[in-house]
């Protein structure tokens with residue numbers, strides 16, 4: 031009985047029991063709309079590298095924001111700060127989570143107002159592979175975003 035429940039939960043979580051698709055696959059995208067007039071949104075997602083090669087995400091392009099950067103949150107002097115990353119590498123066969131407190135996408139300078147419910151289209155430019163496109167929906171964030179400061 032316990033085993034059957036575990037399998038059922040597994041299928042629900044994966045949303046499909048079919049074999050994983052090839053290539054670089056992006057799932058579980060979500061983001062927070064800009065707070066106030068900051069014009070800065072954040073997006074999180076999961077990247078699966080279902081290939082036999084390491085793949086780098088070289089850059090990200092947003093349809094709704096002029097500027098999309100890969101950031102990581104680091105602790106400095108006891109404070110969480112963000113800094114830009116040149117790229118992110120996903121090792122062959124591995125999964126990388128972009129999540130609060132870690133690596134995330136920073137979307138800046140919206141072409142038009144972006145609010146809760148807005149859906150953006152992100153294009154991920156990859157090393158040695160075709161670009162991957164994924165939608166991301168923004169939600170309302172009640173708390174202000176973490177302190178933002180680039181450390182280069």
Ligand SMILES: [Cu+2]
Pocket residue numbers: 101102112113134135136
């Ligand atoms: Cu950031």
